[in-house]
Amino acid sequence: MEEIKPFEFKQCVSILKATGRKAGNLREMRDVIATVSDESIFHHTYQYFLKGHILEYTNDFAHWAGESLEERALGERLSGIDPYGFRNIGELRNELLRVIDEYLEKFPEPREAMHGDEFYFNQTITLTFPVGIWVRNLAEFLIAVKYIDAGSIYYHFYEARVRLGEGVDDFSAWIQNVVLNKELADRIRSIDPFMHSIDGIREHIVEAVEEEVKKSMEIIRQ
């Protein structure tokens, strides 16, 4: 029997680093977004989901505009930006600026954030490491997905999209290419990363894989 390539679970952990730059109002935020490092833009957009729970927004800029500046419409518009729809950080940065500029044209005097509630631009250093779990089939995969840390789901489901591109995550890639189950891979790929917290993503993956495992067990019984 041909040896199946196991799926190795990895995880990432990010260490926060200050850039030393901050914004107290929308114009200042615009100016810093225009010049801050790619790593900082990456952190405040892609890594938003690493926080583990979804609130009203999909990135830190939208969150700050909506909550601290109370510019709700801008918060909504910035939340509509899908970072996975861009080929690089430069393009994402331009889109953020375009949305903010358009807003500033209509509302040229946005309010100041309260003292102490300014936006602090950070970036991260990310450490990736194997967690010591390998799985060789869907049943093993199911157990592992239930118990791994949220940081591991983030690495394979969100971070993978940046690594692999085109909306592909590590889980569905393995299920399609190694387990050879395209239908299940498509189902996992169709889980919208924006609409769930990491635990929500975990639940959806578990549900889909569990159904598949049950189905295969019924076939064996027959």
Add this chain to the structure above:
Amino acid sequence: MINQYSGVSPKGDLVLLQKLGEKLKKKSFLHINSTRSGGGVAEILQRMVPILNELGIDSRWEVIEGDDKFYDITKKIHNAIQGNPENITKEMWTHHYEVNRTNAGRLNLEANAVLIHDPQPAPLIKFRKKGKWIWRCHIDVSNPVKEVCDYLMRYCSKYHAAVFSVARFARAMSIDEFIIPPSIDPLSEKNRELSLEEIHETAARLKIPLDRPALLQVSRFDRFKDPVGVIEAYKIVKKYNDCILVLAGSPATDDPEGEEVLNEVKEYAAGDPDIHILLLPPFSDKDINALQRMSSVILQKSLKEGFGLTVSEAMWKGKPVIGGAVGGIPLQIVHSVTGFLVHSVEGAAFRIRQFLNNPEMAKRMGERGREYVRNNFLITRQTRDYLSVWYSMENKGKSVLEL
């Protein structure tokens, strides 16, 4: 020792600690602060240094020594850094430096990485022999007395990196600045699991009735902790729900305002047998633990706060928490997810009533709070972060590191 955290801390943190331990094996790591006991820094170092040694990192913890004058000066520096007006004279700075120079002669400062905690030992950087030196600032430097901060920064900017607890505390410096929040130790006397007998013993000794829901705030009697505001909120709640209020704190011997505030609190609470004001001796960790575990709702209604780790301590016990939206409290309480943030007495009263009337919701938020603390505010995470910072400094220039 690290095995004790298995099943308590997130698995990934423990795996990463082992991996970083392998990378930094046999290297030396030196921590220096200004007190062996008392205060959050000493509390964490007592536990962290044995963990580091067990990981194979040759770790030491040294404490600087000084005369009374030195500690008077460093207290003034500490206050000024937190924004209280203080004047530090040239002569005082000289004494600060001289005490550090004497300590530098006494202590072995040779290590591959040196973590200097807070302003007291900051001048030791002048006596660096080798290795990476990191200044760890545990206090709020977001609004300091400028002259004092500028003088201190002459030392701090000589370090290879600085670490702050909250992004807002970081300053525009010319060195790398990392953000590492503080943490609690889930196995310490203050946070370990307690048996029902232990909880009942504390309740009986402190004369806290267990027949009705208890609201609790653990804090010094300090205006910034707003104990009077907590009583006002309790009085509003009491019109709707029968409950008791416990305000527990240590007598503030070094704070002349403490007694004044305590008297105000006692006066405001007078005549209500359901308000329990407890003056606990220092190191009443087990009693605080038991008080938190017997409470239905825990408040930290601060008006100004550093990080406010009492919030994480309460959340770790699965309790629903209500906190003032100040300092580090919003980093711990994600509003409506792991607790409630409030901005007024009325807001606090409303949220207490919500919790008392919706035990299911209180339980759910308490559970989420506990998980949030597990993932973000345990000592293993802080240890992991220190080692990650050190490892990243050894691999400078890379934003992704594969282990």
